[in-house]
Amino acid sequence: MASPVPRFLPCGDTAVTIEFGTEIDNAVNALCLAFDEALKAAAIPGVIETLPTYRSVLVQVDPLVIDMPAFEARVHAILDGLKQSGAPPRRWTIPVVYGGAFGIDLEDVARAHGITTEEVIRRHASRTYRVAMLGFLPGFCYLSGADPSIALPRRTSPRLKTPAGTVSIGGVQALFASVEAPSGWHLLGRTPVRNFMPDRDPVFLVGAGDEVVFQPIAESEWDALDRAAAAGEQVAVLAS
Amino acid sequence: MTRLFVKDCGAGTTIQDAGRFGYQRYGVGPAGAMDRIALAVANMLVGNAPGEAAMEFTVLGGSFVVEGGPVRVALAGALADLKVDGEPVAALTSATAEPGQTISVGAAKAGTFMVLAVSGGFAVKQELGSRSFHLRGGLGGVERAPVRPGQSLPVAGAPQGPDLTATVPPKVSAGAYRVVFGPQDDYFSEAGKATFLSETYTVSAEADRMGYRLSGPVIEHAKGFNIVSDGIVTGSVQVPGSGEPIVLLADRQTTGGYPKIATIVSADLPRFVQQRPGSAMRFTAVTLAEAIAAAREQAAMLEAVRAGLKPVGLGLDTEHLLSVNLVDGWVDAHAPLVDPLADRVA
Numbered sequence: 001m002a003s004p005v006p007r008f009l010p011c012g013d014t015a016v017t018i019e020f021g022t023e024i025d026n027a028v029n030a031l032c033l034a035f036d037e038a039l040k041a042a043a044i045p046g047v048i049e050t051l052p053t054y055r056s057v058l059v060q061v062d063p064l065v066i067d068m069p070a071f072e073a074r075v076h077a078i079l080d081g082l083k084q085s086g087a088p089p090r091r092w093t094i095p096v097v098y099g100g101a102f103g104i105d106l107e108d109v110a111r112a113h114g115i116t117t118e119e120v121i122r123r124h125a126s127r128t129y130r131v132a133m134l135g136f137l138p139g140f141c142y143l144s145g146a147d148p149s150i151a152l153p154r155r156t157s158p159r160l161k162t163p164a165g166t167v168s169i170g171g172v173q174a175l176f177a178s179v180e181a182p183s184g185w186h187l188l189g190r191t192p193v194r195n196f197m198p199d200r201d202p203v204f205l206v207g208a209g210d211e212v213v214f215q216p217i218a219e220s221e222w223d224a225l226d227r228a229a230a231a232g233e234q235v236a237v238l239a240s
Numbered sequence: 241m242t243r244l245f246v247k248d249c250g251a252g253t254t255i256q257d258a259g260r261f262g263y264q265r266y267g268v269g270p271a272g273a274m275d276r277i278a279l280a281v282a283n284m285l286v287g288n289a290p291g292e293a294a295m296e297f298t299v300l301g302g303s304f305v306v307e308g309g310p311v312r313v314a315l316a317g318a319l320a321d322l323k324v325d326g327e328p329v330a331a332l333t334s335a336t337a338e339p340g341q342t343i344s345v346g347a348a349k350a351g352t353f354m355v356l357a358v359s360g361g362f363a364v365k366q367e368l369g370s371r372s373f374h375l376r377g378g379l380g381g382v383e384r385a386p387v388r389p390g391q392s393l394p395v396a397g398a399p400q401g402p403d404l405t406a407t408v409p410p411k412v413s414a415g416a417y418r419v420v421f422g423p424q425d426d427y428f429s430e431a432g433k434a435t436f437l438s439e440t441y442t443v444s445a446e447a448d449r450m451g452y453r454l455s456g457p458v459i460e461h462a463k464g465f466n467i468v469s470d471g472i473v474t475g476s477v478q479v480p481g482s483g484e485p486i487v488l489l490a491d492r493q494t495t496g497g498y499p500k501i502a503t504i505v506s507a508d509l510p511r512f513v514q515q516r517p518g519s520a521m522r523f524t525a526v527t528l529a530e531a532i533a534a535a536r537e538q539a540a541m542l543e544a545v546r547a548g549l550k551p552v553g554l555g556l557d558t559e560h561l562l563s564v565n566l567v568d569g570w571v572d573a574h575a576p577l578v579d580p581l582a583d584r585v586a
Contacts, residue, residue: 009423012503013531015473017423024468036265051264051471053495058471060264063506063535068528135469135495138268138377142469142495173469178267179376196266198367198379204266 004031004079008072009056013063018075019056024144024172028055029132031082033209038078044071052208054132054142089130091211091239094176096125096167097219098189103167105186112152121216123147124188129174129212134204139178139196141206146174158184165190167214176212189214192226193236200232242309242395244343244358246387250300252449253387255362255380256355256490258291260370264494270474271372271380272490274353274449277410277510277542278317282357284546285314285334285404288397292361293371295387297354298449299516301345306337307392312359312399313343316410318351318514332406333552336399351514360397375449375491401551408548411541412511413534416524417504419477420531424467424499428479432460436477436501436523441485443519449491452515458483459501469497475504475512477523489513507534 009017018035021028036052039059046066051058061071098121099106110117129143136142151172159182162168166177170185177183178195191214195205206212217225229235258279259272273279273296280290295302301320314334315322322329323344329335337343345356364371364382373381382391425433441456465481472478476488478498487504488496490513504512505526515521526534 010420010503010528011423011471011473011500012420012475012505013528013535014475014506015471015503017471019423019470022468049262049264051494053470054468056470058264058473060261060473063532064539068532133469133495134265134267135471136267136493138263138266138379140267171466179378181376196377198384203368208265 006075006079008075011058015058015060016068017056017058021055024054024132026130026144029130029144030209032057034082035079038082039075042074042078044074046071051135052133053135054144089209089211090207091128091213092206093213093215093237093239094167094191094193094206095217095221095225095235096189096191096214097222098124098216100219102219102222103187103189105168106188109150109152109169109186109188113150120150120188123150124169124174125214125216127213131206131208131210131212133208137177137179137181139194139204140181141176141195141212143174143176143212146172148172152186154184155186158182162187163190164194165192167191189216192222192229193234194229195236197232205234205236241363242311242398243307243392244304244311244395245307246389246391246393247303247305247342248389249302249387250297251386252298252300253302254296254373255293255364255382255387255393256296256372257293257361257370259490260368260372260374260380263368264471267494268368268377268379269374269492269494270490271370271374271377271449273355273372274490274513275317275355275510277412277538278353278355279357280542281332281406281410281545282314282316282355283361284549285316285332285406286312286357286359287400287404288357288359288361290542292357293364294355294357294361295393297345297348297356299348299352301347301354302387303342303344304393306339306341306343308339310336310338310399311343311395312336312403314357314404315345315354316357317354318348320348320354321346322356330405332409334403334405336403352516353513358395359399360395363394363396376493403552404549405552406545406548407550408544410545413508416522417508417512418526418531418534419502419504419523420528421502421525422500423470425501427461427463427465427467427499428501429460429462432462433501435459436485437525440520440522442521443515443517445517447517449489451486451488451492453486454484454521456484459485461499465498467497467499469495472496472500473503475506475509476500477502477504487512505531505534507531507538
C-alpha cells in the first residue's frame with residue numbers, strides 16, 4: 001500500500017481528526033480501519049480512544065499527556081508501515097421485513113424512481129454491503145455499497161422517532177439502526193436484529209469492516225425472530 | 241449498606257461520573273457529568289477520586305433520607321443550597337449525615353447543573369466501564385434510567401476522616417468562550433467565520449445534555465452543509481443548514497454529517513454548560529497551543545483546590561465560611577440569568 005498523506009484536523013485540545021478522504025470510497029475506508037488497528041496496537045501515551053469513520057479516524061487525546069509533534073511523527077511512521085489485514089471480512093445475513101408498517105417510505109422511494117416496491121427491495125437486498133463505520137448512536141451500522149439507482153436525498157423534515165432495527169437509506173448511504181432515534185432518512189424496512197444489547201455477550205454483533213447482506217422475510221416471521229432477539233439470540237447469521 | 245432514599249428530585253436528576261470512554265467506535269457517546277470541574281471538586285470534598293459517580297441535578301434539586309449508615313456529602317457546580325436536616329452546609333464544604341437525617345439540595349440560583357458527591361460514590365451498576373446514565377443508549381444510571389422519587393440509592397463508602405472545606409476556591413475563566421477552528425472550518429466562508437467570532441449568540445430553549453442550540457446571526461457556509469459523516473467531540477460547534485450553531489455536549493452522538501466550524505476548548509466547557517436559555521455569549525479564536533495551555537492551567541487550578549482542602553473546625557468554623565461567601569468568583573463567571581427556571585425542566 002502506498003503511504004497516504006492524511007490531513008490533521010484539530011478538534012480542540014482533546015482530539016484530532018486524521019482525514020484520509022472526503023467521500024465514500026472503499027479503499028479510503030479500508031485504510032481508515034487498518035490505520036485505526038495499527039494505532040490501537042501502538043498504544044501511544046495520551047491516546048484515550050479512536051473512532052474510525054467512512055473516511056477519517058478521530059483520535060481522542062489527553063492534552064496534558066500527549067506530545068502533538070511527536071504524535072504526528074508517529075502517525076506518519078505507522079502509515080509507512082501499514083499493511084492491510086489479510087483476513088477475509090466476516091459476512092452477516094440480516095433478516096428484514098420490508099414495506100408496510102415496517103418500512104413506511106418504501107412506496108415513496110419506488111414512486112420517486114418510477115419502479116415497483118418489489119424492485120426497490122430487489123435492488124436493496126441484492127447488494128453486499130461493507131460496514132464502513134459504527135456511529136451516531138450505539139450499534140448503528142453505516143454501510144457503503146448501496147445501489148445509487150435507489151438513492152434519494154434526505155427528507156426535508158426529519159422524523160423525531162424511528163424504531164429500533166430501522167433499515168434505511170439517505171443519499172447513497174445505507175444504514176441499519178439498533179435503537180430508537182430521530183432520522184431524516186427513508187425507511188425501507190426493519191430487522192429484528194439487535195446490534196447493541198448491553199446484557200448480551202457480545203454487546204455488539206456487526207462491526208466496522210464486516211460485510212452485510214439483507215434477506216427479505218415475511219411479516220409473519222417477525223414475531224418469532226423478534227422474541228428470539230429480545231431473549232439474546234443473535235438472529236443475524238454469520239457465514240461460516 | 242448505606243443508602244439514600246429519594247424523597248423527591250427534579251426530572252433531570254441522573255447518576256454521572258467522568259464518562260464512558262473506549263466505546264465511541266461502536267456509537268456509544270461518553271455521557272458523564274456536564275460540569276467536569278464541579279464533579280471533581282464535589283468528589284474531592286468527600287475524599288473521593290475526582291471522577292467517582294455522583295448525582296447531577298438540572299436546575300431543580302431534591303431531598304434524600306439517609307439509611308443504614310452515615311454518609312459524607314458535598315455539593316458543587318451551579319449555585320444552590322445544601323442542607324442536612326435543615327442546617328445549611330457552607331459552600332465548598334462537606335458534611336456528614338447520619339441515618340434518619342435528610343439531605344436536601346435547593347434549586348439552582350444561578351447556573352444549571354449541580355453535582356452532589358457522596359463518600360465512595362454511588363454504587364450503581366457499571367456498564368461499558370462507566371456508571372454514567374446515557375439516555376439514548378439506555379445505559380448506566382439507576383437501572384438505565386434517571387433518579388426517581390421512591391428509589392433507594394446505594395452509597396459505596398463510609399466517611400473517612402474529618403469533613404473538609406476548600407480554602408482555595410475553584411476558578412473558572414470569564415469572557416468570550418475560546419474556540420479552536422476546525423475540523424471543517426474550510427466549509428465556511430471568510431464572512432461566515434467572521435460572523436461567528438464577532439456576533440453575540442444566545443442559548444435557545446433547545447438545550448439539554450446532548451447539546452445547546454444557539455440563536456444568532458446565520459453563519460455562512462462556503463460549500464454546502466453536508467459532509468460524509470465523521471467524528472464529533474464534546475464541545476464541537478456544528479452548523480446545520482439553518483446556519484445557527486449547535487454545541488454538542490456530554491450526551492451527544494458520536495458521528496454526524498454537518499460541518500463543524502470550531503471546538504470550544506476543554507477548559508471553557510464547564511462554564512459553558514452552566515448557561516441557561518437566554519444567556520448571551522461571544523466566541524474568540526485561540527491556537528491549539530493556547531487551548532492546551534488553558535487545559536494545563538485548569539489542571540493546576542484543580543490541584544491547588546485539592547492542596548487547599550482543610551478539615552472543618554481546624555481554625556475555620558462554619559460561620560466564618562458562610563460569611564466570606566467563597567463562591568462569589570464562581571457565580572460571577574456565569575452569564576446573567578435571563579430566562580426563568582421553568583423553561584428548562586418539563
